[in-house]
Amino acid sequence: MSTAAEFSSLFSRNLRKNYPIAVRGEGSWIIAADGRRYLDASGQAAVVSIGHGVAEIGRAMAEQSNQIAFAHTSQFHSAPAEKLAARVLAIAPRNFHNGGRVYFTSGGSEATETAIKLVRQYFLETKQPGRYRVVSRKQSYHGSTLGAMSVSGNIARRAPYAPMIPEWGHVSPCFCYHCPFGKTYPECSLACADDLDVFLRNNDASSVAAFIFEPVVGATLGAVAAVDGYTARIAEICRKHGILLIADEVMSGMGRTGKPFAGQHWGLEPDIILTGKGIASGYAPLGAVLVAPHVAEAYEKGSAAFMHGFTYQSHPVSTAAGNAVFDYLEAHKLFERVTPAGEILRKALSAVEGHPNVGQVRGLGLLQAVEFVKDKSTREPFPKEAGIAEKIRQAALEKNVLTYPTQGCVDGMHGDHILLAPPFILTAQESQLIANAVKYALDKVFSA
Numbered sequence: 001m002s003t004a005a006e007f008s009s010l011f012s013r014n015l016r017k018n019y020p021i022a023v024r025g026e027g028s029w030i031i032a033a034d035g036r037r038y039l040d041a042s043g044q045a046a047v048v049s050i051g052h053g054v055a056e057i058g059r060a061m062a063e064q065s066n067q068i069a070f071a072h073t074s075q076f077h078s079a080p081a082e083k084l085a086a087r088v089l090a091i092a093p094r095n096f097h098n099g100g101r102v103y104f105t106s107g108g109s110e111a112t113e114t115a116i117k118l119v120r121q122y123f124l125e126t127k128q129p130g131r132y133r134v135v136s137r138k139q140s141y142h143g144s145t146l147g148a149m150s151v152s153g154n155i156a157r158r159a160p161y162a163p164m165i166p167e168w169g170h171v172s173p174c175f176c177y178h179c180p181f182g183k184t185y186p187e188c189s190l191a192c193a194d195d196l197d198v199f200l201r202n203n204d205a206s207s208v209a210a211f212i213f214e215p216v217v218g219a220t221l222g223a224v225a226a227v228d229g230y231t232a233r234i235a236e237i238c239r240k241h242g243i244l245l246i247a248d249e250v251m252s253g254m255g256r257t258g259k260p261f262a263g264q265h266w267g268l269e270p271d272i273i274l275t276g277k278g279i280a281s282g283y284a285p286l287g288a289v290l291v292a293p294h295v296a297e298a299y300e301k302g303s304a305a306f307m308h309g310f311t312y313q314s315h316p317v318s319t320a321a322g323n324a325v326f327d328y329l330e331a332h333k334l335f336e337r338v339t340p341a342g343e344i345l346r347k348a349l350s351a352v353e354g355h356p357n358v359g360q361v362r363g364l365g366l367l368q369a370v371e372f373v374k375d376k377s378t379r380e381p382f383p384k385e386a387g388i389a390e391k392i393r394q395a396a397l398e399k400n401v402l403t404y405p406t407q408g409c410v411d412g413m414h415g416d417h418i419l420l421a422p423p424f425i426l427t428a429q430e431s432q433l434i435a436n437a438v439k440y441a442l443d444k445v446f447s448a
C-alpha cells in the first residue's frame, strides 16, 4: 500500500499517493524527473491544445511580464487582454460579434461563478428581481467552487458539500446511449430537451434566471455530443420562458471539437459562453465569459457596474499567453487539424470497439471517450466498487499513456469511461500508441 509522500509539503489531491515530478514537456509528451516519458492522451484534463514545451509562449509571457506584469482592473486595462477579448469574440457565434464583451478569469470555475452572478444581476438591471435560479443538467460539471457546484450535476463531486449548496433544479442530459427516457433518437422527439420545458412549467419558471449546459459533455458523461435539433430546442425553450442560455464550453471550446466552440456544430447562439482550458493551453491560468451584446447592453443602460470581481481578472501575463497560443494555433492551422486528427484517433480506436466490454467509442474532434460495460447487449454498467475506469487508467499507464478516468456516466454513480483529449498536434503514430495502450488495458483488466 502506498503511504503519504514524506517529502511533499503540498496538500495534494490524494494524500496517500505519490506523484511523479513533471520536469519537461515536448509536444504530446510529458517527461518526469526520473526520465520516464508519458504520452499525454488526455491533454491532462483536456487543457493542452498546442502541445507542451512551445518556447514562444513562455517568451511572450516573459516579455509582457517585463513590460507590465500586473495592473488592477479597477484602474487599468491591458493591451493583451483587450486584444484577446476581440480575437475570442471574432471566432464566437455571430450573435457575439457587434458589441459582445469578454470577462477573463483565472479558470473555468471562476467563469461559471461569474456567469451565475452576471445573469442574476442582468435580471436586476432589467427589473425582474425575482429571477435568480440557474437550472442545469444531471451528470454535468461546471466547476469546483460552491456556486459552480450548485449548478453541477456530478453526484460524486457534489456529495460531500450537498448541505452547503442550493438546489435550483437539474434536468435530464441528452445521452442516447443511456437514454434517461428509454427512448431512441429521433423517434424520441427530443424528450430530453423537452424535460427542461416540463421542469420550468412545474417549478416556478418566473424565478429562473438561466439554464447552463455543456453542448458536448466532457468529463462527466465522457465526450457526449448533443444530437441534431437538441440545442435549437433548448434555445427555443429558454426564449419562451424568458431565461438566458449559458453554454459551458470550458472543455469543449477553443477548437477541441473541430469548431472554435462546440455549439457551432449546430448553429447555437447562446447568451453567454464560458471557456477555459485550451484558451491558454495550460501555459497560464485563464478562463473567459463571453457575453452577448444584448446582455452587456442591459448593464450599459442600467447600473453599468457589475458587483463582482477578482484581483487577477484579465491578467496581463495570462492574456499574453492566450494571445501567443492563439498566434500558434493560427500559424500552424491547428483548429483545422482537429477534425482529421480526431478521425485518425477514432479509426485507431475502432480496433477496440468490438471488445465485449467496450460499450461505445464516442466523441467529436479530439474530445473522445471509451465507455466500458459489463454487458454489451444490455449496456449494463459494472458495479461501482469494481473501479473499472481507474483500473483501465492504471493499465494504460503501464504503457506510458495518460488517460482521464471517470465513473457515473449512467446515473451519476455507475458507468465507467476514460476521456481522451490529446493535443491538436497528435500524430497518427501517437494515435496508434493510444489505441495500443487501451487494447493492452482491456486485455489486462478483463482477462483476470
Ligand SMILES: Cc1ncc(COP(=O)(O)O)c(C=O)c1O
Pocket: 045, 107, 108, 109, 110, 112, 141, 142, 143, 144, 214, 218, 219, 248, 249, 250, 251, 252, 276, 277, 287
Ligand atoms: C465543462 C467544465 N466547466 C467548468 C470546469 C471547471 O474549470 P476549472 O477546473 O478550470 O475551474 C471544467 C473543468 O473540468 C469543465 O470541464
